[in-house]
Amino acid sequence: MELDLVETEKKRKRDVSVDSTLQWSQWQLLDSILPTGGFAHSFGLEAAIQSRFVSGPDGLKTFIIHLLENTGSLLLPFVYSTTTNPTLENWQELDRILNATLTNEVGRKASVSQGSSLMRVAASVFTEVPSLKSMRDVSIASPGVVVFHHAPVFGLICGLLGMDSGTSQRAYMFMTMRDVISAATRLNLVGPMGAAVLQHQIAPLAEDLFKKWMDRPVEDACQTAPLLDTIQGCHSYLFSRLFCS
Numbered sequence: 003m004e005l006d007l008v009e010t011e012k013k014r015k016r017d018v019s020v021d022s023t024l025q026w027s028q029w030q031l032l033d034s035i036l037p038t039g040g041f042a043h044s045f046g047l048e049a050a051i052q053s054r055f056v057s058g059p060d061g062l063k064t065f066i067i068h069l070l071e072n073t074g075s076l077l078l079p080f081v082y083s084t085t086t087n088p089t090l091e092n093w094q095e096l097d098r099i100l101n102a103t104l105t106n107e108v109g110r111k112a113s114v115s116q117g118s119s120l121m122r123v124a125a126s127v128f129t130e131v132p133s134l135k136s137m138r139d140v141s142i143a144s145p146g147v148v149v150f151h152h153a154p155v156f157g158l159i160c161g162l163l164g165m166d167s168g169t170s171q172r173a174y175m176f177m178t179m180r181d182v183i184s185a186a187t188r189l190n191l192v193g194p195m196g197a198a199v200l201q202h203q204i205a206p207l208a209e210d211l212f213k214k215w216m217d218r219p220v221e222d223a224c225q226t227a228p229l230l231d232t233i234q235g236c237h238s239y240l241f242s243r244l245f246c247s
Contacts, residue, residue, distance in 0.1 A: 024164045027128050031159060032173055034180065036127075039119040043112045044185035044245040045069055045178070046234025051189060055233055062186055063200060066179060068227040070208050073178045074215030076103075078171050079223040081157035082216070085170040088161030090137050094147055096154045099220055104151075106235045112247035117152035124159045131162045168216065175212050179204060185245060 030036060047065060050056040056065045080096050104110040125135040137158075141148040153174065160170035179201060187197045225231060237247050 023130065027130065027163050028160075028165050028169075030127070031124070031163065032177065034184075036123060037119070038123055039116055041181060041184055041188075042245060043116065043181070043247045044189070045112075045182045046109075046230055046237060046247065047182055047185050047191075048189060048243055048245050049237040049240060050230075050233050051191060052240055053233060053236065056191070059192055059196065059200070062191055063204065065230070066182055066200075066204055067207055067211075068230055069182055070175060070179060070204075070211050071215075072225060072227040072230055073175060074211045075224050075226045077153040077223075078174065078212075078215050079218045079220045080151075080153040081160070081171050081174045082167050082218065083220050084154045084157030085161040085165065085167045088158050090140065093137070093154055093158045094141070096220060097148045097151050100151045100154060100223075101149055103223060106231045108235050108237045108247050109231065113152045114149050115246065117155040118150035120152060120159070121150050121155045124155075128159070128163065134159065134162060171216050172209075172212050175208050179208055189244065 034041070046069075047056065047062075050065055056062055077100075080100050083096055084093050100113075101110070104113065121134075121138050125138045128134055141150070156174055156177075157170055160173070165173070183192075183197050183201050186192050187194055192200060234247060237243065237245075
């Protein structure tokens with residue numbers, strides 16, 4: 003009996019150690035210094051500013067809220083489905099579905115650019131999950147099978163790092179909000195302090211949107227703000243631009 007208790011305690015400590023290590027990796031996945039190219043994209047904000055769709059802090063707040071709603075309705079189902087089933091076959095299937103779903107060429111290219119960068123970085127950094135590298139190698143060796151869209155890649159990595167589906171979906175919403183507010187700062191639409199205040203103000207709204215769209219199958223994925231999609235599609239026609247999308 004005493005021996006069994008000792009073995010149980012040793013196993014518990016091993017499990018805690020593994021969980022703790024994975025938590026460090028989960029936090030790093032959300033770190034803005036992870037070189038995934040997220041800050042090269044404005045989610046259509048730059049085009050919205052130049053078209054005067056957004057002209058000040060109030061317009062920026064409205065833009066971000068609509069962007070988060072669109073992210074929740076269209077992309078969270080793909081994050082959820084890959085987090086709960088982080089297998090090669092499921093990821094590749096969801097990647098193909100999202101590629102066919104996105105009609106905005108600028109947004110599609112941005113998604114692929116960010117997703118391929120994230121997968122490359124994750125395979126190199128998170129070596130405690132060797133399947134990430136093997137999945138990437140298999141996919142690269144079979145051209146056309148997968149194009150590495152960002153949402154399924156993010157969900158796949160979260161699932162393999164042991165993140166639960168609720169946390170992964172909330173994290174994806176947070177990253178979207180963080181990156182678009184960072185883009186607004188670089189475009190001089192809001193200052194660093196104002197950006198921090200704005201992010202804190204929007205957080206409760208982002209949580210409500212997360213709860214509204216969480217845990218939905220990909221069959222329910224839809225656009226809720228098609229105007230933002232149209233504006234982002236005009237980005238490539240801008241005379242001068244700071245961001246890629």
